[in-house]
Amino acid sequence: xxxxxLWIEMERFDGAHADRVWDGSAATEDAPAWYGRVATLLRAAxxxxxxxxxxxxxxxxARMQAAILEPATDDDLAGESDIVSRxxxxxxxxxLPADGDDxxxxxxxxxxxxxxxxxxxxxxxxxxxxxxMVAVKATAITTVVAVGVTAAAATTGIVAxxxxxxxxxxPPRETAExxxxxxxxxxxSTDRSGDTDRGASEGTGDEPVVAMDPDEPLVCMLDxxxxxxxxxxxAAAPSAALPSTTPSTTEAPPATPSTTEAQPATPSTTEAQPATTTTTAPPPPTTTTTAPPPPTTTTTAPPPPPPPPPAEKAAxxxxxxxxxxxxxxxxxxxxxxxAAGGTGSEPSPTG
Amino acid sequence: MxxxxxxxxxxxxxxxxxAGNGEHWALTELFxxxxxxxxxxxxxQEPGMADDLAGEVWVAVAxxxxxxxxDEGGFRSWLFTIGRCRLIEHRRxxxxxxxxxxxxxxxxxxxxxxxxGDPSWLVLDQLAAQEAIDMLVADLSPEQAEAVLxxxxxxxxxxxxxxxxxxxxxxxxxxxxxxxRRLATRFGDEATEGDQAREADEATETEGVLxx
Numbered sequence: 115x116x117x118x119x120l121w122i123e124m125e126r127f128d129g130a131h132a133d134r135v136w137d138g139s140a141a142t143e144d145a146p147a148w149y150g151r152v153a154t155l156l157r158a159a160x161x162x163x164x165x166x167x168x169x170x171x172x173x174x175x176a177r178m179q180a181a182i183l184e185p186a187t188d189d190d191l192a193g194e195s196d197i198v199s200r201x202x203x204x205x206x207x208x209x210l211p212a213d214g215d216d217x218x219x220x221x222x223x224x225x226x227x228x229x230x231x232x233x234x235x236x237x238x239x240x241x242x243x244x245x246x247m248v249a250v251k252a253t254a255i256t257t258v259v260a261v262g263v264t265a266a267a268a269t270t271g272i273v274a275x276x277x278x279x280x281x282x283x284x285p286p287r288e289t290a291e292x293x294x295x296x297x298x299x300x301x302x303s304t305d306r307s308g309d310t311d312r313g314a315s316e317g318t319g320d321e322p323v324v325a326m327d328p329d330e331p332l333v334c335m336l337d338x339x340x341x342x343x344x345x346x347x348x349a350a351a352p353s354a355a356l357p358s359t360t361p362s363t364t365e366a367p368p369a370t371p372s373t374t375e376a377q378p379a380t381p382s383t384t385e386a387q388p389a390t391t392t393t394t395a396p397p398p399p400t401t402t403t404t405a406p407p408p409p410t411t412t413t414t415a416p417p418p419p420p421p422p423p424p425a426e427k428a429a430x431x432x433x434x435x436x437x438x439x440x441x442x443x444x445x446x447x448x449x450x451x452x453a454a455g456g457t458g459s460e461p462s463p464t465g
Numbered sequence: 466m467x468x469x470x471x472x473x474x475x476x477x478x479x480x481x482x483x484a485g486n487g488e489h490w491a492l493t494e495l496f497x498x499x500x501x502x503x504x505x506x507x508x509x510q511e512p513g514m515a516d517d518l519a520g521e522v523w524v525a526v527a528x529x530x531x532x533x534x535x536d537e538g539g540f541r542s543w544l545f546t547i548g549r550c551r552l553i554e555h556r557r558x559x560x561x562x563x564x565x566x567x568x569x570x571x572x573x574x575x576x577x578x579x580x581x582g583d584p585s586w587l588v589l590d591q592l593a594a595q596e597a598i599d600m601l602v603a604d605l606s607p608e609q610a611e612a613v614l615x616x617x618x619x620x621x622x623x624x625x626x627x628x629x630x631x632x633x634x635x636x637x638x639x640x641x642x643x644x645x646r647r648l649a650t651r652f653g654d655e656a657t658e659g660d661q662a663r664e665a666d667e668a669t670e671t672e673g674v675l676x677x
Contacts, residue, residue: 122649126642129623135645136616148652152645158597159617163501171500174520175492178527182487 118146477537485531496523499541501594502618503548509598509614510607514555522548538625545619546629549611604651609644612637 121144125132134140138156140149483491503522507515525547533543598618602610608630615626623641627634 118649118653122642122646125645126638132638132641133622136613136641146649146653148649151652152601152648155597155601156617159505159594159601160502160620161594161597163497164593167501167504168497170516170520171493171496174500174523175489175496177520177524178492178496179487179489181524181527182485182492182530 121146477540481530481533481540484527485533492527499544502620503544505595505598505618506545506614507548507552508595509602509610509618511552511555518548518551518555521551525551541619542621542625542629545615545621549629601648604647605644609640609647612640613644616641 125135131140135149136156138153140153142150142153145153480491480494484495500519500523504515504519507518511518522544526544533540535543598614601617602613605613611630612626615621615629616623619626619629621629623634623637626632627637630637632640
């Protein structure tokens, strides 16, 4: 180890020597040659302040004075209350004794234990839960109402913009001209458009047909009460229409009184004949079988009186026999079915 | 407003108390007394940002001055501690930016004030303080330079340097010892080279005289 190295090592272990070295005041006679230059630098380092180094003195001092005198701004204090409250809560939580729930955590480190519950925490938690439930229910109700209103509005808009224009723009149906019953008997069953098959299959040739107005609103056509009302109106039509609509019946079998008896026997059905015209004509052979043979009566009794008028001879007995096949109730039901099935497309014969 | 009596006659606690109350003269006195070493300390490590960092340090000192308790040594240590913290924060920000502005005069300073064979070396007493500090810590590691700066510029003892640097006093002594060894190596070689050059000049002159 050279003397220079020893001199350097002394700086490490001798505090006084180290102070002198770093002050630049070490003894020059013992110091190495290079220390002279280092000492020069060390003495120059703490030189007095220059003007350049004190540049900005007034500005910095003003800032310092402002920082001391002016209170802290709101930005600096932003969140101060929150932080203070959290610190206070933390301190209080640590100061509170552990509850019974935390008794089992005493063996755990404090930072792993559950936070102790403050007094009234459960009550506050319950209130919070109730509030949340009410809020959720209110939200659900509001959503349902909104969806319902939207759906109703959409439906109304569709009906008003699509359905109603389509119904109102529907062209009126052509009305078939009235034809005489005899001539139109064969055609009437086929002219009833879509209900032809049904009427033919059911054999409702003697059933009355309800007259419907094509210009009548749809709601009325779909209403069952309205249809029944129409049936009642048709059934209660004036009997004046009968002479005009039943000339063929009077002409059919004048020789046999039973035929004349048959017509008044079904007043309810014949009342609808103006609408159906020829469908109610009974076949003559059926009436002849029910009548007693005249030869047996001519031998024992005086000659029979002249035949009474057909209207007066309308006996209830034949009516029973005639009404049996049809029946009022059955005819009403049949009419109802026929009307319900054929009102949509069937033109009204009466106009 | 300056006080009626000279500031130098006031004790440090009185100046510190007045500065804590926001007195302008007290703040000016503190600034004039401690701004040069603080600025040299910062300039030796961050030349480009030293002035701004010094301003931030003084504002931070003013904000906490009312709560400071201690003597003059404690205040100086506190001041340099704040300066060191600001310096570290600045270096962290600079590390993110990956750029470090450096004035050109500082880059050229080592060349202009080179030591090898420069006759001006003999008049180093006329060098500015900052130039002397730059020469002193030029070849030192950052930790050695910081320890030397705190000892030389700040005027702190080893325990105070250790407290500021958050190191042990033994570690600070080792850092200062290694710094001195590096200075010895550097200036010893320069001294040797200078002596050799001087001897060569003298020999040349002697030969010239003999030739004549």
